[in-house]
Amino acid sequence: xxxxxxxxxxxxxxxxxxxxxxxxxxxxxxxxxxxxxxxxxxxxxxxxxxxxxxxxxxxxxxxxxxxxxxxxxxxxxxxxxxxxxxxxxxxxxxxxxxxxxxxxxxxxxxx
Numbered sequence: 001x002x003x004x005x006x007x008x009x010x011x012x013x014x015x016x017x018x019x020x021x022x023x024x025x026x027x028x029x030x031x032x033x034x035x036x037x038x039x040x041x042x043x044x045x046x047x048x049x050x051x052x053x054x055x056x057x058x059x060x061x062x063x064x065x066x067x068x069x070x071x072x073x074x075x076x077x078x079x080x081x082x083x084x085x086x087x088x089x090x091x092x093x094x095x096x097x098x099x100x101x102x103x104x105x106x107x108x109x110x111x
Contacts, residue, residue, distance in 0.1 A: 024066035027088065031062020065091065 020028070035058030042051030065088045072083025082090060 019067070021067065023088070024063055027062040027066030028059050029062070031065075032059040034058050034062075 032055055035055030038054040038058070039048075039051035042048065042054065066086075069084055069086050070079060070082050070090065073079040
C-alpha cells in the first residue's frame, strides 16, 4: 500500500491572534508608530492618557486599512465596482492614479 499526500487548506494559517493577518499586523504597527509621535509630544506636556488614546486611534486606522474589505452594497453604485476589495489596495491604486497625473474620460455618445 502506498503513501499519499492529502492536500491541506492553508487559508487562515498566516493569522496571528486570530484577527491579525500579516498585512493587518504590519499596517497596525505602522499606524501605532505614527501615533507614537503624538504620544511623545503629549507625554512631554504631561498628558500621557491623551497621547495613548491618539496612538490607539492611529493603530486602529492602520488595522482598518490592512484588514477591512469594502462591502458590496447594491444601493450604492460605487460599491458595485469595488465591493470585496481591501481598503489598502484601493488607497494604493488611488495613489498610483494621482502620481500618473493623466486623466482619462469616457463619453458615451448616443446614436
